[in-house]
Amino acid sequence: MTWLLETTGLTRRFAGLVAVDGVDLRVAQGGIHAVIGPNGAGKTTLFNLISGLIVPSAGTIRFAGTDVTRLPPDRRAALGMGRTFQNIRVFGAMTVLENVLTGLHARTAPDLLGTGLLGTGLLGTVLRLPRFRAAEREAVARARAALDLVGLGAQAETRAAALSYGDQRRLEIARAMAPEPRLLLLDEPAAGMNPAETAALGALVRRLGGLGTTILLVEHDMGFVMGISDAVTVLNFGRRILDGPPEAVRQSPVVIEAYLGQKVAARLAKSAP
Amino acid sequence: MMAVPPWLDDLLWTYQNLIHSLGINGLLALSMYVVLAVGQLSLGQAAFMGLGAYGSALLTLKLHWPFWVVLPASCVAPAMFALAVGVPTLRLSGVYLAIATIGLGEVLRAVYLNIDLFGGALGLSGIPARAETWMIYGLLAAAVIVLWLIGRSRIGRAMEAMREDETAAQVMGVDIRRYRMGALLASALLAGIAGALGAHVSSFIGPNEYGFQPAVTILSFALLGGIGTPLAPVLGAAVLTLLPEALRGFSDLRLVFNGVIIVLAVLFLPNGVFAWRMRRRAA
Numbered sequence: 259m260t261w262l263l264e265t266t267g268l269t270r271r272f273a274g275l276v277a278v279d280g281v282d283l284r285v286a287q288g289g290i291h292a293v294i295g296p297n298g299a300g301k302t303t304l305f306n307l308i309s310g311l312i313v314p315s316a317g318t319i320r321f322a323g324t325d326v327t328r329l330p331p332d333r334r335a336a337l338g339m340g341r342t343f344q345n346i347r348v349f350g351a352m353t354v355l356e357n358v359l360t361g362l363h364a365r366t367a368p369d370l371l372g373t374g375l376l377g378t379g380l381l382g383t384v385l386r387l388p389r390f391r392a393a394e395r396e397a398v399a400r401a402r403a404a405l406d407l408v409g410l411g412a413q414a415e416t417r418a419a420a421l422s423y424g425d426q427r428r429l430e431i432a433r434a435m436a437p438e439p440r441l442l443l444l445d446e447p448a449a450g451m452n453p454a455e456t457a458a459l460g461a462l463v464r465r466l467g468g469l470g471t472t473i474l475l476v477e478h479d480m481g482f483v484m485g486i487s488d489a490v491t492v493l494n495f496g497r498r499i500l501d502g503p504p505e506a507v508r509q510s511p512v513v514i515e516a517y518l519g520q521k522v523a524a525r526l527a528k529s530a531p
Numbered sequence: 532m533m534a535v536p537p538w539l540d541d542l543l544w545t546y547q548n549l550i551h552s553l554g555i556n557g558l559l560a561l562s563m564y565v566v567l568a569v570g571q572l573s574l575g576q577a578a579f580m581g582l583g584a585y586g587s588a589l590l591t592l593k594l595h596w597p598f599w600v601v602l603p604a605s606c607v608a609p610a611m612f613a614l615a616v617g618v619p620t621l622r623l624s625g626v627y628l629a630i631a632t633i634g635l636g637e638v639l640r641a642v643y644l645n646i647d648l649f650g651g652a653l654g655l656s657g658i659p660a661r662a663e664t665w666m667i668y669g670l671l672a673a674a675v676i677v678l679w680l681i682g683r684s685r686i687g688r689a690m691e692a693m694r695e696d697e698t699a700a701q702v703m704g705v706d707i708r709r710y711r712m713g714a715l716l717a718s719a720l721l722a723g724i725a726g727a728l729g730a731h732v733s734s735f736i737g738p739n740e741y742g743f744q745p746a747v748t749i750l751s752f753a754l755l756g757g758i759g760t761p762l763a764p765v766l767g768a769a770v771l772t773l774l775p776e777a778l779r780g781f782s783d784l785r786l787v788f789n790g791v792i793i794v795l796a797v798l799f800l801p802n803g804v805f806a807w808r809m810r811r812r813a814a
Contacts, residue, residue, distance in 0.1 A: 364704025
């Protein structure tokens with residue numbers, strides 16, 4: 259089987275601390291894959307390694323058949339990797355629609371000067387050539403579709419900073435989804451949301467999974483993860499301690515121990531019938 | 532040429548220097564704008580301007596090239612120095628570019644002072660006045676329009692995204708190093724042209740016109756005007772160019788007034804006086 263994303267021995271050290279320690283993660287094409295683990299388990303560091311914001315100390319990352327270990331984030335985006343952030347990072351001064359248009363950056367012209375005289379690069383932009391205008395129109399149509407998908411269609415012209423917290427999260431998802439990435443990384447999408455918002459988000463994530471985008475998510479909220487995931491990887495102290503379907507993970511004593519500590523896990527094991 | 536009424540002719544003649552400075556400072560303000568627009572800080576605009584001025588003056592005085600060849604050629608040296616400074620510093624984030632460009636300005640000033648070709652402390656004089664008012668304003672208008680069209684496009688969105696959040700911009704697929712380098716090159720070209728035009732309206736150039744103080748003045752054009760649109764820094768430059776003229780009676784206090792205005796603008800109008808923001812799409 260070929261994996262959409264495969265990390266081998268992925269390691270990242272920060273001074274004395276080993277935040278991610280030899281992680282082998284395999285994400286299959288299609289479906290929703292969750293990475294869980296207690297605070298400080300290395301989940302966000304793992305995401306930053308996969309999306310290229312930090313460089314691994316050791317190990318490799320293969321994405322869609324390419325070794326991306328040394329590629330900068332923008333090249334990974336061009337290969338079809340999108341992500342959201344745990345601490346929201348929308349472009350506050352831009353409108354909602356402009357945010358999503360920016361998310362389509364990798365999908366339009368390939369570089370600053372563009373593809374020859376008739377391209378959508380610098381010359382095409384300044385001369386407003388037909389190819390440029392067509393690309394711009396197509397981008398707006400795609401962006402509007404992405405906004406409709408997350409239910410922000412009516413707020414397209416609102417300044418992003420003026421959106422509520424939950425809507426900013428939705429905007430981040432629309433911005434990451436607009437280019438139809440092969441892999442979407444969601445970094446704690448339910449953080450700071452109330453139960454109703456979390457439920458709505460779960461439905462949205464499931465819908466995104468149905469569109470052909472593979473979803474890898476990091477999450478704290480166990481209920482959220484168990485309800486929507488096809489596969490779960492558990493991290494603790496930077497190591498992968500378990501891999502499997504959600505039901506198996508839920509009952510695993512190793513996981514209970516990681517979350518609740520050895521004593522509680524032992525007590526639970528004793529009291530179990 | 533069109534017939535100009537005598538009173539207008541007198542006015543233009545009297546204020547010729549000021550009219551030229553307004554246009555040239557507008558170009559310099561744009562040269563600062565393109566760098567600030569991608570979230571970088573460069574203080575090399577005066578140095579690039581000096582390269583354009585000295586380069587073009589030498590081409591005219593020593594090689595007697597026609598002005599229409601000198602003007603584009605004056606961009607070559609600033610572009611080369613922009614690459615030389617940009618390649619090592621733009622990989623890094625933070626103030627490295629600012630520091631390196633200050634250094635560039637001081638090194639070049641020392642070179643102009645100490646090498647005979649550049650006339651030393653006396654500078655170069657007797658440069659023919661070949662830059663016409665219409666050339667200055669034509670280039671300024673062209674630069675504003677081009678930057679406006681770029682601002683309202685995918686490129687403009689990427690630039691604003693970098694300014695707001697470089698990490699997020701990278702994840703969207705923006706090659707931030709390439710954009711930084713492109714912005715610095717554009718900045719060098721604009722400043723180089725401004726320098727060449729300046730040299731060919733004033734007949735004299737000297738090493739101190741391109742030192743640290745003019746670099747800060749150029750920065751203040753963009754700080755006062757803002758960078759919401761390409762027009763904002765040009766208007767900022769106009770205000771700061773006209774102000775010393777209006778305050779001529781206060782002679783020694785003029786620089787103090789300038790300073791106070793900049794401090795007030797930064798404290799109370801962080802987006803500049805002309806803070807409108809342009810739409811970022813063409814369709």
